[in-house]
Amino acid sequence: MKPTLVLVGRPNVGKSTLFNRLTKSRDALVADFPGLTRDRHYGHGKVGSKDYLVVDTGGFEPVVKEGILHEMARQTLQAVDEADVVLFLVDARQGLAPQDKQIADQLRKTGRKVWLAVNKAEGMRRDVVTAEFFELGLGDPLAISAAHGDGLRELIDLVLADFPPAAEEEDSQHPKIAIIGRPNVGKSTLVNSILGEERVIAFDAPGTTRDSIYIDFEREGKPYTIIDTAGVRRRGKVTEAIEKFSVIKTLQAVEDANVAVLVLDAKLEISDQDASLAGFILESGRALVIAINKWDNLPLEQREMIKREVERKLNFLSFAKLHFISALQGDGVGGLFKSIDKAYSSAMVKLSxxxxxxxxxxxxxxxxxxxxxxxxxxxxxxxxxxxxxxxxxxxxxxxxxxxxxxxxxxxxxxxxxxxxxxxxxxxxxxxGDNPFAPKEAPIPGRASSKPGARRKPVSAPTPRKPRGAPRGGKKS
CATH class of the missing domain: 3.30.300.20 (K homology (KH) domain)
Incomplete structure (x- = not known):
């Protein structure tokens, strides 16, 4: 088993930048904006001599008791419970903050091995920049720069020194499932219902999910990867730069997946944006399953209206299986997975x-x-x-x-x-080429293909006199 390294710290200390540096990827969204990451984000570490898993977490606010920040703190604590080692990041530029002391006290209670990394220390004396962080009582602080890669190899080798090398795992082809839809249609709730745990934040506010979260899991002994994506709104309504990046990550997740699950809200009409998302999935060539969510306690008249709307506006998706589910109650999720398996096997079929x-x-x-x-x-x-x-x-x-x-x-x-x-x-x-088509005549004067052959001079053809013209010239 690979050891799990969890990155923890207050908002905007560089956790996502460090995650991208350790995984040698750009999977995590990075911007100069606090609170950008909200869910747990897993990746395979590629810096250092050993294999390990890296977990990026949202900004840790341990004292908040409600709202989205409280949900982010719950996700961070769940990641710490799964960790083999915790890497606590602090900001060298801002110095020791009161929130850092609260996080250190919380981590000390978990009983996990905690390493302290002082980030953004490029161009600074290490002994000076780390001095004030001894106050946290977490051992010797290690100065690094996630943006420039300074000190990361030494840090990882030191953090993983007590873990044996992990056995090599065989690469296996397994379905990747992307959950796609508009904001607040229940995508994260569906992901949690499939996994049987609160793996991603499901909050009653549009735009809760900002990044594409890849989650590996097993169902009935078969491996899967499910991708929770950010909701995609109509282009004219996307104004913030963060949301624009979220939309790009969502579209990239569709192209990376084998099967896309288009989630629609039964309490809303099928919009042009739903049809546009369906068209993008079709253009990408991905297998597709349609899930009409929030079907429970819906009046019969509205159910019939939604069926007519789907048939009228999404008639170009006749190949896709349609399911009526309730992600919150878990109704219909089992049947949804049967269609996902069938769609995956059809997409990967080998035809003789x-x-x-x-x-x-x-x-x-x-x-x-x-x-x-x-x-x-x-x-x-x-x-x-x-x-x-x-x-x-x-x-x-x-x-x-x-x-x-x-x-x-x-x-x-x-x-x-x-x-x-x-x-x-x-x-x-x-x-196919027609074997009976006339071949082009060779070009006069072309040199022979034999080495050393000389090019023969080509004389200009003598013009032919028109019929009936005198043979000789005019006598004087």
Whole structure:
């Protein structure tokens, strides 16, 4: 097992910057803004000689008893309970703060091994900058710079010195599930319902989640990764820079996932933003499951209205399975996961070439491609060109004349024949060269391919006289 290193500290001391530096990634949002990180964020440490897990936490406010700051403090304490070692960050530029003393007292009560790191110490004398932090009683403070990487290798080697090297783990392909939707539709509540614990903050206010949180877990002995994303509003309403970064991280999470779960609010109408998100998922080629949340205690008239709205505004997602759930009560979550598994297996399916050729023959026999002038496109054979989404490459002649309607007919035929569910399928055409096409005449005067051959001079052709002209010149 890899040791778990948890980063703790008051807001804006550089925890997310250190997380990105240790994981050699840009997974955590970083800005000069206190309270940016709210949920626990896990990553694999890559600085140092040993393998370990790094956990980024929100700014720790141990004395707050209510509101979003209290929920952030709960998340931090849960991370500390899971930790093998805690790295307590303080700010060298601002010096020792009263809040640092409160956090030190709280960490001392947990019984975990705590190391004290004085961040933002670049360009400063280490003995001077660390002197006042001895007052915290957590041992020798270690001066580092997360932004510049100063002292990080020595810090990690010292912190993990008592842990044996972790055994190598085999890389396994497992589903990545992105939970997508507008703000305050219940995405974080659904994540917590799936995991069976309050893993991410679910607060009754839009915009609670700001970053894309990757969470590894097991369900019925099968590994998964679920991604809780920030809510995406209409572009015209996104004004803050932080929210713009959150939207970018959400769209990146969709492209990184295998299956996307589009969460809609049953108490609201299907908006253009919902359709826009669905269109982006479709363009990304990701498998899709639609979850209509907050279905419990909904009047029958409103339920029928939502079904009609989905059928009318999201008719281009006919391949996706539709589920009516209550994330808060846990109703329908089990059935939702069955569709997720089916969509993942369909997206990653391996189709043999003989099966695809037979399916192509059946489709063209049932409905031949329309003529393009004097010729009809001829489809000879097909093979698989990729997965997630499945790609079928069709070879033949005159395929550039195949209309879009027949293109869609082939896609639907392959989906139906191979019983794919929850994933789009794409057909690509590759035109074969005509062996009977006339070859280009060689260019006169081209040098021989043999080495040392000389280029022969090319004389200008003699102009031919028109028929009926006198042969000789005019006599004088």
């Amino acid at each position: 070439t003989p099966q695809l050729i037979r399916a192509l023959q059946l489709a063209t026999e049932k409905q031949a491609p329309p003529r393009a002038g004097m010729f009809r496109p001829k489809m000879r054979y097909a093979h698989q060109g990729g997965s997630n989404p499945p790609v079928v490459v069709v070879h033949g002649t005159s395929l550039e004349h195949v209309p879009d309607s027949y293109w869609r007919y082939l896609e639907h035929s392959f989906v139906k024949m191979f019983q794919l569910e929850g994933t789009p399928l794409r057909v690509q055409f590759k035109r």
